[in-house]
Amino acid sequence: MTLFITLAAAIAAAVIWLLKPEFARKNRIGFLALMYFGAAIMWTVDGFAALAEGEPFVELSDAAVVKDDALLGLCVVVLGILIWGIYRTVKNKFATQRNA
Amino acid sequence: MACFIVPAAEAIVTTALRHHVNKVEAPAAAAACETPGEEKITWKRKLTWLNNMLWGGAALLMLEHIWHGEVIFAPPFLxxxxxxxxxxxxxxxMATVGIGMAVLVTVVWGAMILVADRVPGLRRRLVAEGSGK
Known part of the structure; x- marks a missing residue:
């Protein structure tokens, strides 16, 4: 579930980057999308490793685990937004100082 | 258990490489930007994509390891x-899953470079973004 939620966030950020170029450039949406895609790729590898050990790619049969993973996924998205917010603020501040 | 450390280690290497590449590339990149049609996406920019995926992915995976109690804030930390x-x-x-993660992220990055260099509209947009236009 964490993988699916992170992948959904990555795709959403990528769609914004594609459809709103000026907004994406000013707000560094590319960084946000790449961060989520990087995590999604890593969790995909984790899923294949679980398959190799005879476990499911993503645990969907245990409701408690699904709920826990979904909550983790939401926290991952929130953390990603926090990191992006700090990155965007710092980068834009440096860009403003450079242009001044 | 600590598989995110391998992509983070790769990110340290690629971050250092990016600094070096930037110094080497800067004069040629500036000249290319002044010639329409000659604009290229710099390797500094391309390495930034890889860094963002590696660092971002490692940071988010670290949250997962903290969540599952595999990483703690006291020695031995793992x-x-x-x-x-x-x-x-x-x-x-780390040797299997960690290296697999680092390799797959790098392969995807390679595919991104191939696409970005070959699709003219995308290349122009990425060059413009990189130059702050």
Whole structure:
């Protein structure tokens, strides 16, 4: 579930980057999308490793685990937004100082 | 258990490489930008994509490891290091899953470069973004 939620966030950020170029450039949406895609790729590898050990790619049969993973996924998205917010603020501040 | 450390280690290397590449590339990149049609996406920019995926992915995976109690904020920081057997398992996971993660992210990055260099509209947009236009 964490993988699916992170992948959904990555795709959403990528769609914004594609459809709103000026907004994406000013707000560094590319960084946000790449961060989520990087995590999604890593969790995909984790899923294949679980398959190799005879476990499911993503645990969907245990409701408690699904709920826990979904909550983790939401926290991952929130953390990603926090990191992006700090990155965007710092980068834009440096860009403003450079242009001044 | 601590598989995110391998992509983070790769990110340290690529970050250092990016600084070096930037120094080497800067004069040629500036000249290319002044000639329409000659604009190229710099390797500094391309390495930034890889860095963002590696660092971002490692940071988000670290949250997952904290969530599952595999990373703590006191020594030894990795709970797997409390016993020799768990440490062995952790090292094995880093060597298999960790390296697999780093490799797949790098392969995807390679594909991104191929697409970005070959699709003219995308290349122009990425060059413009990189130059702050």
């Amino acid at each position: 709970t797997a290091m409390r016993s020799a057997a768990d440490t062995q398992a952790m090292l094995h996971e």
